[in-house]
Amino acid sequence: MADCLSLNHVSAGYAETVVLEDLSLTLPEGGTLAVLGRNGVGKTTLMATVMGHTTVHSGDISFLGKNLRTMPVHRRAASGIGYVPQEREIFHSLTVEENLTVAEQPGEWNIARVYELFPRLAERRRNMGNHLSGGEQQMLAVGRALMSNPRLILMDEPLEGLAPVIIDLLVAAFHRLREADGLTIVLVEQYARLALEFAERAIVLDRGRIVHDGPSEELRNAPDRLAALFGVVG
Amino acid sequence: MVLPLPLTRSKPTAESPVEFMARSHRLRWYELLPWVVAAGAFLVYPSYLALGAQVMIMVLFALSLDLIMGYAGIVTLGHAAFFGVGAYTAGLLAVHGWGEPISALFVSAAVAGVVGAISGYIVLRTTGLTLLMLTLAVVSMLNEAANKAGSITGGADGLQGITLQPLLGLFRFDLYGRVAYIYCALVLFAVWLLVRLLVHSPFGRSLTGVRENLVRMHAIGAPVHRRMVTAYAIGAALAGIAGALQAQTTQFVALNVMSFDLSGAVLIMLILGGVGRLYGAFLGAPLYMVAQDMLSRLDPVYWFFWIGLLLVMVVMFARGGVLGVGDVIWHRLKK
Numbered sequence: 001m002a003d004c005l006s007l008n009h010v011s012a013g014y015a016e017t018v019v020l021e022d023l024s025l026t027l028p029e030g031g032t033l034a035v036l037g038r039n040g041v042g043k044t045t046l047m048a049t050v051m052g053h054t055t056v057h058s059g060d061i062s063f064l065g066k067n068l069r070t071m072p073v074h075r076r077a078a079s080g081i082g083y084v085p086q087e088r089e090i091f092h093s094l095t096v097e098e099n100l101t102v103a104e105q106p107g108e109w110n111i112a113r114v115y116e117l118f119p120r121l122a123e124r125r126r127n128m129g130n131h132l133s134g135g136e137q138q139m140l141a142v143g144r145a146l147m148s149n150p151r152l153i154l155m156d157e158p159l160e161g162l163a164p165v166i167i168d169l170l171v172a173a174f175h176r177l178r179e180a181d182g183l184t185i186v187l188v189e190q191y192a193r194l195a196l197e198f199a200e201r202a203i204v205l206d207r208g209r210i211v212h213d214g215p216s217e218e219l220r221n222a223p224d225r226l227a228a229l230f231g232v233v234g
Numbered sequence: 235m236v237l238p239l240p241l242t243r244s245k246p247t248a249e250s251p252v253e254f255m256a257r258s259h260r261l262r263w264y265e266l267l268p269w270v271v272a273a274g275a276f277l278v279y280p281s282y283l284a285l286g287a288q289v290m291i292m293v294l295f296a297l298s299l300d301l302i303m304g305y306a307g308i309v310t311l312g313h314a315a316f317f318g319v320g321a322y323t324a325g326l327l328a329v330h331g332w333g334e335p336i337s338a339l340f341v342s343a344a345v346a347g348v349v350g351a352i353s354g355y356i357v358l359r360t361t362g363l364t365l366l367m368l369t370l371a372v373v374s375m376l377n378e379a380a381n382k383a384g385s386i387t388g389g390a391d392g393l394q395g396i397t398l399q400p401l402l403g404l405f406r407f408d409l410y411g412r413v414a415y416i417y418c419a420l421v422l423f424a425v426w427l428l429v430r431l432l433v434h435s436p437f438g439r440s441l442t443g444v445r446e447n448l449v450r451m452h453a454i455g456a457p458v459h460r461r462m463v464t465a466y467a468i469g470a471a472l473a474g475i476a477g478a479l480q481a482q483t484t485q486f487v488a489l490n491v492m493s494f495d496l497s498g499a500v501l502i503m504l505i506l507g508g509v510g511r512l513y514g515a516f517l518g519a520p521l522y523m524v525a526q527d528m529l530s531r532l533d534p535v536y537w538f539f540w541i542g543l544l545l546v547m548v549v550m551f552a553r554g555g556v557l558g559v560g561d562v563i564w565h566r567l568k569k
Contacts, residue, residue: 051453077455089450091443098439103454148455 350470
């Protein structure tokens with residue numbers, strides 16, 4: 001299967017500060033990757049680097065064969081990379097429907113499909129962005145990313161701070177995106193157990209470097225190894 | 235395969251985004267109030283029609299700023315540059331024989347829009363204080379250029395000799411300002427409809443997104459710079475229409491149509507009325523002009539001190555301007 005995302009010896013960070021060091025990874029189309037690690041090891045920076053929000057000091061990043069190194073952020077998004085940020089960043093002055101509409105790009109995903117995936121959003125369609133629960137905001141953040149019709153979706157701790165029932169709902173939606181829609185998914189998550197059950201492959205970051213890269217099953221079956229790498233087993 | 239468990243049995247909407255927006259932004263009864271007031275003022279205050287026309291021009295000018303600042307979040311101290319470009323364009327056209335007012339409005343809007351697009355393309359690559367200073371630089375440069383080009387613009391003496399043909403070939407601009415008043419009211423109405431349509435369109439909603447979270451808009455694939463330049467150019471074109479109306483109704487263009495003072499005044503008008511509300515301009519501009527008229531009579535030398543004090547009071551106690559105060563009262567009454 002062709003590579004969807006490829007990072008080749010990437011060092012990146014914020015201005016002069018280097019956070020990711022000599023990081024390499026490839027992800028095939030339709031693949032799923034869990035990115036694990038303690039707080040502050042560079043997981044969000046990795047997402048931000050793929051999206052173009054950081055300074056890349058060296059190395060190459062490519063998406064579906066296109067070099068992203070000099071590509072502006074909005075072109076990366078338009079070329080098929082969806083991003084669900086950790087803070088959700090819903091537009092508070094816009095309704096649910098307007099939050100989805102502003103991200104709309106031609107393709108299979110449209111408002112009706114997002115509502116089908118998250119029926120709760122259809123009920124809240126006229127609510128302003130700041131009149132939603134945390135779970136609804138997270139659904140909206142995922143829905144908004146889907147509205148740009150991505151081939152690859154980056155999700156930064158999408159389950160953080162949510163009630164178990166909402167987590168179940170979102171995880172079920174992620175499974176559907178992977179299995180029915182064939183999306184390539186990178187999931188940054190503190191809940192290691194959930195992430196390892198969802199993704200086929202997992203990497204563990206420590207101080208900006210990959211310290212483990214392999215099938216999720218390996219870590220799922222080796223809790224001691226996971227604890228050693230990660231600190232806390234979610 | 236695991237499928238999501240829906241929390242409800244809601245059916246997905248079949249409406250398109252445009253249909254949804256058209257339905258949810260239907261005209262409300264209170265939106266007709268400014269037009270009822272304008273019609274009433276025409277009948278009740280026939281000797282103040284010239285002032286009324288000036289108020290409507292300022293409303294239009296403030297409305298154009300609201301599109302740029304209130305919706306797209308672009309803070310500018312140079313909006314009078316486009317008002318001035320529109321005023322000089324309409325004035326020069328009339329001086330050189332193009333006295334037909336409506337076509338001159340379109341030409342003025344186009345010229346101001348082009349100036350807005352070119353300057354916006356450059357200045358909108360910056361943000362914050364740099365952007366503020368660059369917008370100030372644009373208005374200062376154009377003001378100085380108009381001053382230096384005295385043989386064309388009249389320089390500090392102003393552009394004189396503007397003569398207009400009757401409106402639609404039928405209605406001559408009269409001494410009492412009746413035709414000018416109706417002309418300004420109709421143009422303002424048309425521009426208001428256009429701006430209303432624009433801010434409720436997907437483009438307008440994306441401007442709100444830009445204002446709220448620029449980085450997020452980039453990350454969802456929106457061409458932010460292009461949209462900001464487009465909004466800036468449209469705002470400039472509308473300001474150009476306001477400037478052209480000013481030139482046509484007063485038949486004179488002074489150098490101060492392109493000044494920092496006027497840029498500041500329109501900013502104050504909008505803050506007084508309420509920024510990003512579409513109707514802030516309709517309240518702020520008349521409030522400012524009436525306050526200016528009254529205060530300058532009471533205190534001819536230091537009247538601007540009182541305007542400043544009014545602004546300080548609004549900023550401290552009514553952050554959303556008059557409309558913000560109205561919101562607070564409305565919500566308290568609802569409780």
